[in-house]
Amino acid sequence: MSETLWVLLAGFAAGGLNALGGGGTFVALPALVAAGVPPVTANASSTVALVPGAVAGAWVYRRELGPVGAVSTRALTGVSALGGGLGAGLLLMLPAASFEAAVPWLLAFATVLLACGRRVIGALSRGPGGPVALGPRAVLAAQFALAVYGGYFGGAVGIMMLALWSVGLGLDAAAGNPMRIAQVAAVYLTASALFLVASDALDTPLVLGALLTGAVAGGFGGAHLARRLPARVLRAVVLTTAVTMTVLYFVRG
Template sequence: MYDIVLLFLAGLLAGSMNALAGGGSFVSLPALISVGVPSVAANATSTLALFPGGLASSWVYRDGVQSVCGINVPAIAIVTVSGGVAGSVLLLLTPSRIFDGLLPWLLLVATMMLAAGPRLSVKLRTQAHPNALAFATVQFFLGLYGGYFGGAVGLMMLAAWSVLGGGEIKSLNPTRMVMVTAANAVAVVVFVLAGAIVWQQCISMTFGAVIGGWIGAHVGRRLPSPVVRMLTLAVALLTTAVFFSRAYL
């Protein structure tokens, strides 16, 4: 009974975090590991458990989905899904400990990009002029990361898009939510076909994530842009600190 309640609450918080700023797997994954699920299976199970919550959030955000950096939504989705397939297959073929060592540094870079995004985006628009190929390359690897692990992939998308001149975080949030859900969708299919899901632990977390995703998306739509930005940065800093301590302490 304790495990069921713990996983439900973890799903509730993770779903809300994903809807607001991303990083929900930093709650769901440790919760699954704490009840005895092996790390790779916990990663796959976490992806499936949070997926319905992502769908709920994407539905709430559907009216705000828009092109990013001049790239239309279907094109972004195709690149993201391609990366998601590659990443999910890679997870099943390689040990995660190698990526765990790189993850804190990737999160640190993403947090710095997110914090400096508005200033950097002005320079890029006036000097670098990012093109479709550069955007597609970045987005493919974000999709790959989302399929492989997914922790804070929403934060990374917001950081990358902000640096590339995509606009304010709040305006990017609906498209970010949809693309994260797209990458997770293909990863879920791969994980289910591979038999990597621990179903008993997944169910209670899924219920919590759906409720949390719906609540978080509604809250996110009503919060002012500066508040969303501060919350996003707070989550980024927290998750970066958690993974540095996990890797080195």
């Protein structure tokens, strides 16, 4: 019961963080591992639990979606869905020990992206060469690679998408945010579908249900809180959580 309550609270925090600006993975994954769930199953469960919030966000922004350069919304979403499924398949097929060894470094990589991603995006897009002007095929290929990463782990994948579109196409980060939310939802949705069928996520229904319930409640509360807090405060909360969880994971390992 104490473990279930811990996972419920972690789900609430993860859903709230995602609503505030991202970073739910940094709470959900370590919490499940601490509750005794194997890392691969924990990663699958956290993805499944965070799907409702991602899909809800995509639905809210559905009228603001538009092409990314010369790539249509449908084409980009299709590539994201395929890549997310492949990434989830790789997570399930590769040795669990490989993922366990990679998790601290994946968390650290995602934390650095969260901390520096926006500055790097701005610096590169304002550089002397300007945007790289990628063609549609290059954009789709890069999006597919990011989607595979998103299905395998997913930390800060949205920031990576914004970086791709900003540097490769000159798309403003604020204008690309609705599409970022939609593409992350597509990645998570197909990955979750595979996780529900082929992973051990459903072997711990109480834990998964607690995480899912907490994430939905946290997302609802976080969305309301996000409207009242300054952007700098929101970002500080997300980064503090990411850094703390990453350090704890290294210490634990």
